[in-house]
Amino acid sequence: MGVFRPATLILMLVFTSISLDTFASPQDSKPYAALVDRAGEALGVSPTVVHAVIAAESSYDPSARSHAGALGLMQLIPETGALEAYRYLYGRNEIPTDASLLRPEVNVWLGTAYLRVLGERYFGWVGNPDVRVRAILAAYNWGPTRVLSRLLPERNPIGLDEFMDRLYAEAPKETQEYLRRVLTRAVAQAGPVLALR
Numbered sequence: 125m126g127v128f129r130p131a132t133l134i135l136m137l138v139f140t141s142i143s144l145d146t147f148a149s150p151q152d153s154k155p156y157a158a159l160v161d162r163a164g165e166a167l168g169v170s171p172t173v174v175h176a177v178i179a180a181e182s183s184y185d186p187s188a189r190s191h192a193g194a195l196g197l198m199q200l201i202p203e204t205g206a207l208e209a210y211r212y213l214y215g216r217n218e219i220p221t222d223a224s225l226l227r228p229e230v231n232v233w234l235g236t237a238y239l240r241v242l243g244e245r246y247f248g249w250v251g252n253p254d255v256r257v258r259a260i261l262a263a264y265n266w267g268p269t270r271v272l273s274r275l276l277p278e279r280n281p282i283g284l285d286e287f288m289d290r291l292y293a294e295a296p297k298e299t300q301e302y303l304r305r306v307l308t309r310a311v312a313q314a315g316p317v318l319a320l321r
Contacts, residue, residue, distance in 0.1 A: 153184055156197065159229060163236040169243075173257075174198075174236050176309035177264065180302060186228045195225040198235025204267070208245075209237035242268055250276070254284045258291070258303060265302040266295060 153160075153175055160178070164171035181199035182188035193201055200206040206220045213233065224230045242260045246268040250256040263271040272279075274294040275287065282290075292300060 153179070156184065156228060156232065159232050160236075163233045167236050167240045169236050169239045170310075170314075172310050172314040173239065173261075173306075174232070175313065176306045177235065177239070177261070178232075179309050180305040186231070187226055195222055196231035196235075197228055198231050198238075200225055200231060200235055200238065205238040205264070206234050208241050209234040212241050213237050239264065246272060249279065251281050252283060252287075255282060255287045258284070258287060258307075261303055261306050262291060262295060262299055266299040271295075 156178070157175075160171045160174045163169075164174050178184055178197045181194075182197050184197065186197050188197070188199060189195055190199055195202070195206075200209070200220075202219050202222065202225060206225055207217070210220055211217055220230065220234065225234070239260060242263050243256065246263060247256050247259045250259055259271055259276065262275065275290045276282070291303070
């Protein structure tokens with residue numbers, strides 16, 4: 125057996141210790157499966173990742189509202205992620221209304237588009253697909269500017285172990301836990317291969 129770096133060992137422990145009972149049940153996702161599939165396919169984002177984000181963000185509650193002002197299934201903040209996604213999809217600089225973000229069809233399309241924006245605009249330069257997916261997911265929770273400045277400040281290629289070491293040293297516990305929840309859900313649904321495409 126080889127030598128494991130701390131980040132690899134932590135990920136192994138995470139995947140063997142988190143109970144899937146802490147997530148929304150597969151039944152909760154059924155009403156949104158076709159919508160998630162359409163948005164994911166159209167925007168080149170794995171529907172498995174979208175489902176994992178929805179489960180972690182709102183437990184499939186379309187009326188979810190956070191203390192930070194995030195709304196709907198994918199918990200979009202109107203002035204940041206929702207605005208960037210709207211601009212990406214429609215080419216207009218408009219902030220989506222709270223009412224529109226509470227509509228599942230709008231929220232899922234914008235949330236999926238925001239994942240795409242994070243992948244293209246902020247982390248398209250990251251060559252390692254494992255690091256790229258984790259950077260995108262951490263940015264969805266913590267914000268892309270923070271992930272770039274705290275976890276990838278040199279904008280040089282780094283490996284997964286180094287990225288995870290930085291994540292556990294720099295990111296808040298909430299972001300660490302969020303990444304664990306999303307990855308655990310995605311791996312449980314799709315197996316070890318995970319990509320935004």
